[in-house]
Amino acid sequence: MDFWSNPVKAAGDWLTGVFTGWGMNADVAHVLVAFIGILLLITVVMVLDIFLVWTERKIVARFQDRIGPNRLGPFGLIQPFADIIKLIIKENIYPIGVDKVVFNLAPVIMMMSVLLLWAVLPLAPFLFGVDLNVGVLYLIGVGALGTLSIIMAGWSSNNKYALLGAFRQVAVMISYEIPMVVALLIPTVLSGKMGVNEIVKAQDVWYIVLAPLAFLLFLISATAELGRAPFDLTEAESELIAGHHIEYSGMKFGLFYAAELLHTFTFGGLIAAFFFGGWRGPWVEQVPMLGLLWFLIKAMIGYWMFGWIKYTLLRIRIDRMLDLNWKFLVPVSFVLLMFVALMNALLRDTNFYALGMFLSNILFGWVTLEILRRRSRREREKVEGLTPVVEAGH
Amino acid sequence: MTAMQIVFLMTAAVMLVSAFMVVTTKNLVHAALWLIVVLFGAAVLFATLNAGFIAVVQVVVYIGAIAILFIFAVMLTRRTMSETGAGLNRGWWLSAVIAVIMFGGLTWLLQGWDGFSKTAPALPSGFDSIGALSQALVSPEAFVLPFEVASVLLLAALVGAVYIAFQKKGEE
Numbered sequence: 001m002d003f004w005s006n007p008v009k010a011a012g013d014w015l016t017g018v019f020t021g022w023g024m025n026a027d028v029a030h031v032l033v034a035f036i037g038i039l040l041l042i043t044v045v046m047v048l049d050i051f052l053v054w055t056e057r058k059i060v061a062r063f064q065d066r067i068g069p070n071r072l073g074p075f076g077l078i079q080p081f082a083d084i085i086k087l088i089i090k091e092n093i094y095p096i097g098v099d100k101v102v103f104n105l106a107p108v109i110m111m112m113s114v115l116l117l118w119a120v121l122p123l124a125p126f127l128f129g130v131d132l133n134v135g136v137l138y139l140i141g142v143g144a145l146g147t148l149s150i151i152m153a154g155w156s157s158n159n160k161y162a163l164l165g166a167f168r169q170v171a172v173m174i175s176y177e178i179p180m181v182v183a184l185l186i187p188t189v190l191s192g193k194m195g196v197n198e199i200v201k202a203q204d205v206w207y208i209v210l211a212p213l214a215f216l217l218f219l220i221s222a223t224a225e226l227g228r229a230p231f232d233l234t235e236a237e238s239e240l241i242a243g244h245h246i247e248y249s250g251m252k253f254g255l256f257y258a259a260e261l262l263h264t265f266t267f268g269g270l271i272a273a274f275f276f277g278g279w280r281g282p283w284v285e286q287v288p289m290l291g292l293l294w295f296l297i298k299a300m301i302g303y304w305m306f307g308w309i310k311y312t313l314l315r316i317r318i319d320r321m322l323d324l325n326w327k328f329l330v331p332v333s334f335v336l337l338m339f340v341a342l343m344n345a346l347l348r349d350t351n352f353y354a355l356g357m358f359l360s361n362i363l364f365g366w367v368t369l370e371i372l373r374r375r376s377r378r379e380r381e382k383v384e385g386l387t388p389v390v391e392a393g394h
Numbered sequence: 395m396t397a398m399q400i401v402f403l404m405t406a407a408v409m410l411v412s413a414f415m416v417v418t419t420k421n422l423v424h425a426a427l428w429l430i431v432v433l434f435g436a437a438v439l440f441a442t443l444n445a446g447f448i449a450v451v452q453v454v455v456y457i458g459a460i461a462i463l464f465i466f467a468v469m470l471t472r473r474t475m476s477e478t479g480a481g482l483n484r485g486w487w488l489s490a491v492i493a494v495i496m497f498g499g500l501t502w503l504l505q506g507w508d509g510f511s512k513t514a515p516a517l518p519s520g521f522d523s524i525g526a527l528s529q530a531l532v533s534p535e536a537f538v539l540p541f542e543v544a545s546v547l548l549l550a551a552l553v554g555a556v557y558i559a560f561q562k563k564g565e566e
Contacts, residue, residue, distance in 0.1 A: 027397070102427065133524045137450045144458025148430065151465055155423055163469070170462060177458070194524060 006126045006288060012037065041129065045118055045262065052261040052303075053080040059304065063311035083254075090250035097158035098247070106153035107248065107255035113145035114263045121269050122197040124279045124291035135196040136184045139270065140177065143225060146263070147173045150234065150244045153256075157247040165243025168318055169234035172224050175325045176231075180221035182333035186214035187274045189341045200278030208275040210357040211340055213365055215275045217333050222267045223309055224321070226260070230313040231321060268302025269295070276302075332368060339364055401442055409435035418482070422468045430461045444517050447524050 012033050019029035054069065054077060061068025069076030094100065119129035120138055132138050147170055154166020188194050190210055191202035208215050224231040235243040245256040272278055276298045279291025316324075339360070347356040412431040419425050433456045440449035504510050517523065530536040 099421075102424075132446065132450075133522065134447050134450045137447070137454060141450050141453035141458060144454060144462070147462055148457065151462060152427070155465070155469060167466075167469075170466065174459065174462070 008037075008127055038129070041118060042115055045115065046258075048265070049258050049262045050080045050084065051077075052265055053083060053258070055303070056261055056307065059307040060311050063307070087251050087254040092252070093247075093249045095158060095247050099156040099158070102152050102156035103247075104252070106149045106156060107245075107252045107259070109145060109149035109152065110259045111255050111262075113142055113149060114259050114266055116142045116145070117263075117266045117270070120196050121266070121273060122200050122278055123295050125284065125288045127289075127292060128197055131195050131197045133193075133195050133198075135199075136188055136194045139184070139196075140181055143173070143177065143180075146225075153248070154244040157244070159247050161240045161242075162244050162246045165234045165236070165240045165246070168236075168240075169227060169244065171318075171322065172227070172231065172233065175322060176221045176224035176329075179217050179325065179329040179333040180225060182330075182337050183214045183218035183221060184274065185337055186211045186340050189337070190344055196273050196278075200273055200280065203277045203280060205354045206275065206277040206280075209354055211275075211361060212358065213336055213361050214340065215271070217329065217336070218271065218274070219305070219309075220329065222271070223306065224325075226264055226267060226306065228260075228264065228306060229310040230316050232310075232315060233318050233321065236315065264306045265299060265303045268304075268306065269299040271302040271305075272298035328372075336364065398442055402439070405435050405438045405442075423465060426461060426464045426468055429464070430457055433457055433461060444523065447527055 015033050015036070016026075016029045019032060020026055024032075057079070058068045058076075069079035072078035072082055094103070117139060120132050120135045122128040122131070150169045150173075151166050154162045154164075154169075157163075187199050187207050190207060191199045193199055193202060227234045234240075235245075240246070245253055248256060272295060278298070279295045281290065281294035284291045284294065340357075343357060343360045347353050347360075350356065409432050412428045412435070415428040416425050416432065419428060433452065436456075437449045437452040440446075440452055531541050532538055
């Protein structure tokens with residue numbers, strides 16, 4: 001096999017050969033090499049995470065018309081390392097009444113739930129942890145672990161604010177999981193597969209074109225799942241101070257912070273894989289490793305989108321947020337799933353498949369908006385007797 | 395001993411210890427967290443039996459929804475940080491006896507079944523287990539009727555929940 005067509009496998013085979021050459025059992029060598037591979041992937045992801053801190057701070061600075069970190073190193077690139085040193089030398093505080101085991105376990109599980117997502121993300125045509133045939137469900141299952149860690153952090157901190165933050169986050173996560181699952185079912189329906197790599201392989205036309213509304217639904221529910229503005233009610237610094245990680249200090253807080261950033265980047269990667277064709281791009285057939293570059297670029301665009309949303313929109317109230325989910329996103333997502341499945345079956349073998357899917361999605365969005373407009377007009381007519389303090393802008 | 399047996403024994407040991415902790419620990423939230431470990435163990439067992447779909451569904455449903463609702467209910471109904479009541483009452487030995495009898499009875503029953511001592515047959519490589527499962531769920535020869543009946547049951551539960559929670563207009 002040519003080395004450059006799949007260098008990771010070549011390196012793995014070489015290492016297995018070395019281990020068996022030492023007289024090691026072939027199965028044990030396989031497990032060991034797989035273990036080293038996992039360790040490498042996690043290391044790369046964690047190093048990437050360090051630079052995400054810098055990226056995040058630069059993005060927020062741009063959106064707020066500032067420069068951001070610019071003192072340490074070129075473009076402030078050394079800043080995250082200074083941050084880490086600061087976090088490590090901070091005092092490790094346990095408030096009174098803390099449940100120590102659960103308190104210490106929560107940030108670890110949080111980080112773990114994010115790293116587990118990378119197991120099924122295809123980075124390049126031949127570069128993925130495992131091509132699970134239930135990949136889409138696996139992602140949802142791992143998300144449940146994140147919820148669990150937030151509950152553990154909120155409860156074990158022995159702090160009312162932390163507990164309130166955890167309650168909110170759980171309410172949000174349990175409800176926004178539904179539109180998210182349905183939004184992920186749409187790529188599944190379009191490709192006929194549930195494995196993430198299979199879905200990427202099936203995207204001859206990117207699914208952002210075939211199902212733009214599913215992409216929007218996924219973006220909204222992912223923002224809620226990540227707990228970022230406008231859905232960052234779990235932190236809500238003006239009312240809950242910091243939510244579930246209020247009592248954490250030093251590196252344990254750092255883990256929460258790093259996990260949040262990496263979670264966002266991972267969801268950027270998921271968006272890339274499900275809607276932007278993952279590692280697909282020009283010249284990938286000739287040089288498969290180029291897929292990694294395309295994937296990272298697309299994931300970064302997804303990450304930047306989450307930042308864009310976070311620093312542009314205001315936080316919304318918890319009851320409005322749950323209303324938005326249960327009264328709008330859930331019904332819309334169910335109808336959309338049926339609609340897309342139907343259109344897919346009708347248009348699959350025609351010549352205008354991509355165009356027809358795109359236009360039918362636009363039509364669906366327009367009808368939804370029109371129904372919403374009618375409804376809101378009726379609601380407004382009900383209270384017409386009242387003079388508005390501020391004229392509504394729409 | 396094969397690798398699978400080692401994995402099974404380790405998982406089973408972890409599950410047994412955690413299940414024991416669920417019933418003996420005094421703190422209810424801790425009990426719920428130990429329960430989650432048990433449920434994870436069940437997911438691992440499913441995965442070792444090549445039932446990947448059921449393993450993942452186990453995590454999504456039992457850990458993602460049911461266990462979290464357990465913890466929620468416990469946190470909302472009790473002041474768990476301070477309360478450490480006795481976990482056992484005077485009848486604990488009775489339930490222990492019943493549990494042992496149940497275990498013995500089940501083992502005795504299963505010993506008569508010829509699948510009890512068999513090893514799981516290896517799947518042919520490239521076997522699409524999730525495809526086969528979904529085919530079976532909607533094919534009339536297999537499970538379409540039970541599947542639909544279960545869906546109707548869930549729908550009825552949903553309607554019931556909405557009815558109970560529904561506030562009629564003008565009624566506060």
